[in-house]
Amino acid sequence: MTATITATSTITDQIHREMPKRRRTHVLPRAAWWVVCICLAVLFLYPIGVMLSQVTPGNVAKVTDASRGISVLQSLGNSAFVSCLATAVTVVASTLARYAFAKLPYRGSRVGFFVTLITFMVPFQAIITPLYIVLRQIGLQNNLVGVALVLATFNLPLGIFLMRNSFATIPTSLEEAAQLDGASTLGAMWRVMLPVAAPGLVSTALLSFFAAWNDFFAALILITDQHLYTLPVSIGILSAQPNFGINFGLMQTGVMITVIPCVIVYLVLQRYYVAGLLGGALK
Amino acid sequence: MTELITRARPRFGRHRMARRRGLLGFLLSVPAFVLLALFFVWPLCGTIYMSLTDWPLLGSPSFVGLENYVQAFRDGQFLQAVGFTLFYTIVITPILLVLAFGLAFLVRRRTRAARVFQTVYFLPVVIGLASGSYIWQFMWQSDIGPTTTLLGDLGILDPTKNFFANFWSAFAIVVGMVTWKVVGLQMLLVLSGIQSIPDEVTEAARIDGANAWQAFWHITVPLLRPTLALVLVFSVAGSLLAFDQFYIMTVGGPSGSTLTAVYEIYRAGFVQFHVGYASALSILLMLVLALVSAGQMLLLRNSDNS
Numbered sequence: 001m002t003a004t005i006t007a008t009s010t011i012t013d014q015i016h017r018e019m020p021k022r023r024r025t026h027v028l029p030r031a032a033w034w035v036v037c038i039c040l041a042v043l044f045l046y047p048i049g050v051m052l053s054q055v056t057p058g059n060v061a062k063v064t065d066a067s068r069g070i071s072v073l074q075s076l077g078n079s080a081f082v083s084c085l086a087t088a089v090t091v092v093a094s095t096l097a098r099y100a101f102a103k104l105p106y107r108g109s110r111v112g113f114f115v116t117l118i119t120f121m122v123p124f125q126a127i128i129t130p131l132y133i134v135l136r137q138i139g140l141q142n143n144l145v146g147v148a149l150v151l152a153t154f155n156l157p158l159g160i161f162l163m164r165n166s167f168a169t170i171p172t173s174l175e176e177a178a179q180l181d182g183a184s185t186l187g188a189m190w191r192v193m194l195p196v197a198a199p200g201l202v203s204t205a206l207l208s209f210f211a212a213w214n215d216f217f218a219a220l221i222l223i224t225d226q227h228l229y230t231l232p233v234s235i236g237i238l239s240a241q242p243n244f245g246i247n248f249g250l251m252q253t254g255v256m257i258t259v260i261p262c263v264i265v266y267l268v269l270q271r272y273y274v275a276g277l278l279g280g281a282l283k
Numbered sequence: 284m285t286e287l288i289t290r291a292r293p294r295f296g297r298h299r300m301a302r303r304r305g306l307l308g309f310l311l312s313v314p315a316f317v318l319l320a321l322f323f324v325w326p327l328c329g330t331i332y333m334s335l336t337d338w339p340l341l342g343s344p345s346f347v348g349l350e351n352y353v354q355a356f357r358d359g360q361f362l363q364a365v366g367f368t369l370f371y372t373i374v375i376t377p378i379l380l381v382l383a384f385g386l387a388f389l390v391r392r393r394t395r396a397a398r399v400f401q402t403v404y405f406l407p408v409v410i411g412l413a414s415g416s417y418i419w420q421f422m423w424q425s426d427i428g429p430t431t432t433l434l435g436d437l438g439i440l441d442p443t444k445n446f447f448a449n450f451w452s453a454f455a456i457v458v459g460m461v462t463w464k465v466v467g468l469q470m471l472l473v474l475s476g477i478q479s480i481p482d483e484v485t486e487a488a489r490i491d492g493a494n495a496w497q498a499f500w501h502i503t504v505p506l507l508r509p510t511l512a513l514v515l516v517f518s519v520a521g522s523l524l525a526f527d528q529f530y531i532m533t534v535g536g537p538s539g540s541t542l543t544a545v546y547e548i549y550r551a552g553f554v555q556f557h558v559g560y561a562s563a564l565s566i567l568l569m570l571v572l573a574l575v576s577a578g579q580m581l582l583l584r585n586s587d588n589s
Binding site: 033034036037040041043044045047048050051053054089092093094096097099100101103104105106107108109112115116119120121122123125126127128129130131132133134138149150152153154156160210213214215216217220221232233235236248251252254255258259262263265266267270273274 | 304305306307308309311312314315316318319321322323324325326327329330333386389390396400402403404405406407409410411412413414415417418419421422424427429430463467471520524526527530531545548549552553558561562565568569572573576
């Protein structure tokens with residue numbers, strides 16, 4: 001008898017204990033979740049705050065002053081030129097090639113596709129020495145076009161990869177219908193394929209732009225004239241002082257100018273950027 | 284006879300059409316091939332050839348066979364750089380992996396707040412490695428760095444100390460910076476892995492009596508294996524190629540202890556101008572990367588089958 005009483009009481013006790021605990025486990029982790037997330041957010045944003053804290057009108061005036069040797073605006077222009085050219089070349093070359101591989105097969109196109117994907121495995125850091133010599137041979141040494149073409153080449157496989165699904169999923173009948181309506185093969189590609197491939201195209205463009213904009217290694221080695229330096233490389237010179245010291249205020253101002261375009265582009269086109277990253281990684 | 288011709292004609296026409304389309308296809312892929320030939324295949328062959336020569340950047344080359352490779356395995360500085368690169372890779376990979384999984388599970392919900400936190404944690408990814416390095420170099424400067432002063436005021440560390448003059452503190456700062464900069468990307472990869480697992484699978488396990496931890500460990504984790512492989516490869520390949528952060532923040536110091544493999548290639552080729560030797564080091568690096576890529580394929584293929 002006592003045994004059954006204790007048994008039932010423990011069960012009801014348990015239920016009673018369980019009920020408020022349940023609610024508590026709901027409220028407490030929720031609060032804990034917010035605390036942890038916000039603390040982490042502060043940690044992640046702190047370095048960006050440090051950077052912004054050094055940006056003063058005086059520093060901005062100083063880094064944009066061309067009489068000090070190089071102006072940050074010049075580097076900004078170089079970066080913009082390299083990134084835009086590299087992006088344009090990547091997007092055009094990879095779209096055309098991908099379309100050809102998917103819809104206009106020819107003898108050797110499979111081999112071509114395979115060679116393109118091998119580039120994925122060999123980063124340009126590994127062949128930088130001969131690259132330097134090749135650029136010298138074709139007269140593109142110390143030249144922004146040379147840097148842009150090198151960066152574009154090594155972004156090609158990514159572009160071709162990202163647009164893989166876009167073209168393959170379009171039924172050939174759609175293309176044939178366009179051709180029956182009087183469009184040429186190229187016209188059909190332009191009108192039927194491109195709209196379908198647009199998301200992949202935007203992702204490719206974004207990823208190659210970021211890669212080129214943030215590139216440090218290629219510009220450091222392939223460019224020798226400091227007036228042609230891109231932003232990441234020129235920051236070191238912008239912040240150097242005559243007495244071998246570093247002016248960190250100028251450095252952080254330069255970094256801010258490098259970072260702001262990336263952050264804005266990311267926040268505006270976040271959807272495509274993330275889709276591109278995941279598409280490139282997972283598909 | 285006439286019947287034969289009329290039957291043959293459309294076939295002939297289709298054949299010509301296919302050839303024309305093939306030709307057009309070839310023409311369309313020419314730009315990509317020109318770029319790849321000029322900036323990938325040719326330099327790649329060049330690397331192999333140059334690695335067999337003694338090639339001063341501005342002089343004329345002479346063939347030396349495998350001497351550069353023999354020298355590489357005797358070069359104490361290079362071996363140390365390789366050792367350091369491996370050490371760096373082994374340290375940072377588990378850190379990134381654990382934090383990426385932690386962050387992903389923290390913000391995996393499809394609520395507005397979780398999405399905002401995802402965006403915040405991912406933000407450093409779009410900042411270049413070079414820019415991140417400049418910021419963290421400033422943060423940890425002795426006396427004037429905001430972080431050193433802050434932690435000094437709290438009495439946690441001595442703000443007058445030069446943290447880049449000591450191997451362990453310099454290394455810790457670089458690891459911190461890279462984690463901050465890269466973990467958002469890894470988090471995103473894990474998130475997409477989690478979201479590709481249908482809710483019913485874990486729910487079924489819970490109904491069968493598994494608790495939350497068991498469901499996670501026995502259901503979610505095995506299903507995340509492809510994602511895990513991917514995160515691993517991203518981290519390993521990236522770490523083996525590390526250069527920017529060490530070039531900017533530690534300049535390979537103190538006393539060459541944080542020189543990486545790519546850094547050694549850079550120094551051999553563009554500081555000491557031993558282009559042939561630098562090429563041999565490049566080939567060795569490529570072999571390691573090829574092994575990593577092969578490992579990636581193997582891991583991913585296995586998980587596809589199971």
